[in-house]
Amino acid sequence: MVNESPAHNSSTLAISPMIANRTRDVMGAGSPLQNQPLFPSPLAATPLKHQQPPQKSPSMFNGDATLGSPTTLNANSTTLNIGNGHTQSNLSAAEKLRLWRHDALMQHHYKTAEYIGDKVLSLTDDPNDAFWLAQVHYNNGNYYRARQLLSYKNLDTTSVSCRYLTVICLMKLDKWDEALDVVGETNPFKNENQNLKNLDGGIKLEASLCYLRGQIYSNQNNLEKAKDCYKEAVLVDVKCYEAFDELVRNDMLSPVEEWELLSQLDFSDVDENAELVKLLYTSRLNKYLNKDKFHEADVILREDYNLKDNTDVLLCQADLLYVQCKFQKCLELCEKILEKDELNFQTLPTYLACLHELGGKNKLFLLTHKLAEHYPKSPMTWLAIGIYYLSIGRIGESRKFFSKASMLDPNCGQSWIGFAHTFAAEGEHEQAIAAYSTASRFFPGTHLPNLFLGMQYLQMGNLTLAGEYLMSSYSICSVDPLLLNEIGVIYFHKGELTNAENYFKQALLASQNLESDSKAWISVHANLGHVYRRLNLYAKALSCFEKVLKLSNNDSNIYSAIGLIYLKWGYIGKAIENLHYALSINSNDPVASDLLRRALDENNDSSGNDFFQHTKDIFAANQATLDYKKQQHQQQQQQQRKNVNNTPLSSKIRNLSDNVLDMNNLDQRAKDLINGDDSSDEGDNILEDDDDAMELSD
Incomplete structure (x- = not known):
């Protein structure tokens, strides 16, 4: 059985190339969720002495966006300022190599990151360095090498973070059964510190593992268990938006169940952003129920939070207009979104449906060519082509492209519905019934x-x-x-x-x-x-x-x-x-x-x-x-x-x-x-x- 790490309620923000130099007062002395390295590091024995915080200056990077290690690179100086007043001159040779590896990773210089990461691991033999080298392999698409490296000294069984990365690698390799064995069929942390707040502001690894478990079950067509895992993920940590999006976007919950789930979520983990996040989640829910609550959330987001031009807020308004059959207004709002983000995949399904309803064949033609040019392997491209052919009455070609879109993404509900509509349009009732039945099973x-x-x-x-x-x-x-x-x-x-x-x-x-x-x-x-x-x-x-x-x-x-x-x-x-x-x-x-x-x-x-x-x-x-x-x-x-x-x-x-x-x-x-x-x-x-x-x- 996989060992249960005490840091399962922590996030990957606790993992940093400079974690050995983080002081105990970052999270408060004695805090059970205090940021700490994945594994005991020999570099942690000699913390750096404090210096006065440096003055702010024009910088290329202000803070480590991925790892939570605040850094400031002064354009007029060769001194790298590390959080808590530490400078590059205080660092050891190994720590400087770690920063080099990390900066190469952030700038997508994967060969450099791999080369230096391998040397750091050989010099220190530190499990933390093994984890970061595996991250380099993963980002470079070398999933098998990352998996093999994490198996080194059984890191995937002694660290929740390594276990998480191992599962992702196995999923990329389409080894779904093996991934389920690693992550476990159920959440081993379910009744352990469930309501413990994550003080570092990141996403709890426990929630992320629940999300991965849901993806595995979804790939295995065990949709009921997948739904339960996604719900558990967002209940463990409301910041796990991926799980929430899967539930809402794939219609895994009925409208009543969506609103019930929203009432159960704990938004206190996001501190002063609790109201904002709750309003954003509210705007994503089904528009058939509680229309007044949606309007209230929409007004607050647009006026109090100045999100009136945000694409996601505009898209939620467009979805409501589509439900109201106000297709022309919905089309205009979608086009406003696409002016800012020309190929916004979240907006395209609603936009394509409006074009079909209003007979916008020319716009459909131009959009499909643009998608085919830039995203030839995306299911959204083939969905758009299928809608275009359906609009011009070429049902056979339309069915072929809807089928291809559904094979590329089995969770694309629009493709399944469109595929069934092609049979209905030709009066092929038996085939239409079979296709609609499949859609009903996939999107309960x-x-x-x-x-x-x-x-x-x-x-x-x-x-x-x-x-x-x-x-x-x-x-x-x-x-x-x-x-x-x-x-x-x-x-x-x-x-x-x-x-x-x-x-x-x-x-x-x-x-x-x-x-x-x-x-x-x-x-x-x-x-x-x-x-x-x-x-x-x-x-x-x-x-x-x-x-x-x-x-x-x-x-x-x-x-x-x-x-x-x-x-x-x-x-x-x-x-x-x-x-x-x-x-x-x-x-x-x-x-x-x-x-x-x-x-x-x-x-x-x-x-x-x-x-x-x-x-x-x-x-x-x-x-x-x-x-x-x-x-x-x-x-x-x-x-x-x-x-x-x-x-x-x-x-x-x-x-x-x-x-x-x-x-x-x-x-x-x-x-x-x-x-x-x-x-x-x-x-x-x-x-x-x-x-x-x-x-x-x-």
């Missing part, structure tokens, strides 16, 4: 894969499985308007109109709470109108359809539904008028044509031949307008055929697509409309005309 904290699975089963007419997956998605996130709308569609198909009405109302309320773009949820108003129509609540139904027309007045199905309501209500003239509007938008709409024929027959029975003459006059007076609208609509259809249906390519939200009528499949479309569509994407067009026609004929 997001509700989107289960939502898309429910949509696929709904299109296949399997209401039972569709309901199960949608309710599973609902258990993860119960405030997504799209999800609530889909559940309402399920109940509509089942004939449970009261439940359908309830979920459609919840969807509208959720969209209001999110301050979502009203145009994104036209379908919810339309679906609620159809529910009221089926319940014979004609006034409420007309109110819903009027809200739809205020936002979009080019849907022939809405006018057909209004015409049907007026027809059943007995207002034949208004029914004929709205059905004329429907036919002016789509002259080949079979539903509108059938309803208009019924309305004319109904009016003929009550008004005689004068009505037909009046109707002919109306048609003659408006023929020019009808022809113009028909021509305009056909041009729009031709443009839409060139594009695939909009589907979201980030793991955040899916926008409802408009119903596009294929002129080459009118007969099939008429049959579908009469029998009732099962497609959740076309839930706003469900009319159930067969039942209504029977009622009218009776």
Whole structure:
């Protein structure tokens, strides 16, 4: 069993080339976490005497950024000032060689660092020097040599720091099982000084080891254990941001679990920065819950901490805009970030999704070429190429690039979702279901894969499985308007109109709470109108359809539904008028044509031949307008055929697509409309005309 080092709550800041000369009053005499060398060093026996602190001067380096050894190099002097007033003239020959090795490492002169480090180790035979030479090998990409050197005199079993470096080397060598043996399957320090504060300000090695353990389990597809290790890492030390990022970025926690974890974190380790770090972590959490807390954190970060132009703060604002379906504003904010950092990989997934939603094909084309030029081996490059090909309708090529991105980075949720969308776009339901199922297993904290699975089963007419997956998605996130709308569609198909009405109302309320773009949820108003129509609540139904027309007045199905309501209500003239509007938008709409024929027959029975003459006059007076609208609509259809249906390519939200009528499949479309569509994407067009026609004929 690996020996438990008493310094497991310390960080690597305790390791310094000049550690032998650090005085005991740095951390306070007798402190259990006082910085000390990895191993007893012969140089520690003769501490340097104190001198007066040097005056500040223009310097190349002010402080050892990596090792916590404060140094000041005076540009006008050959004297190197070391912390606590020590100067280079006080150092021994071995200590000067250590500084040479360390400065070469910081300046990426790896051959120099390796050459001098090897000589220092031969001169001193000090385990600390062996550790630093292993660090040189690691930074130079010589992972096997670093691993072998750490095995020298069993350093990886006698020091937590050496054990940590050993595990990283084994992971780089893809020796995951051996790495797990070294780090251990569980945290050996779990109940030992858990809440002991790390006084040196660095990251506790215990937390870092938990993070590495999580990465190993993740590579082995043991995602549940990986999640537990990441949670343990950030609970041990809130400064272990890597673990927190893995949990949030890879959707390993549900929105509720993310907020619960935040409430459990101890921010006292970061002292006066506690509020800042907590606000930054808050801004990273899921945007579906506690929107008010996010806004509060965002305001404080921008105004009190002057982070209004910080890229991470701006990105969190962009993520919220994307959830709200405010794609244009989100795109503008992403472009503001990319002006400062042209290829910011944290921003690119949201930016790419916005470009796809808004049809920015030219920008996608230019971005993909730039990524391919500078990052040809990055999964983000192939994700961007896949999105571009999906946007121009080349589904086969798109699928190939999404697949490549997911192989390069199995944790890239956008790649898995995009890969599944390519099958859904071609109507390959079985393959789409398999891909969405994989995404659901890899990213258990997001509700989107289960939502898309429910949509696929709904299109296949399997209401039972569709309901199960949608309710599973609902258990993860119960405030997504799209999800609530889909559940309402399920109940509509089942004939449970009261439940359908309830979920459609919840969807509208959720969209209001999110301050979502009203145009994104036209379908919810339309679906609620159809529910009221089926319940014979004609006034409420007309109110819903009027809200739809205020936002979009080019849907022939809405006018057909209004015409049907007026027809059943007995207002034949208004029914004929709205059905004329429907036919002016789509002259080949079979539903509108059938309803208009019924309305004319109904009016003929009550008004005689004068009505037909009046109707002919109306048609003659408006023929020019009808022809113009028909021509305009056909041009729009031709443009839409060139594009695939909009589907979201980030793991955040899916926008409802408009119903596009294929002129080459009118007969099939008429049959579908009469029998009732099962497609959740076309839930706003469900009319159930067969039942209504029977009622009218009776």
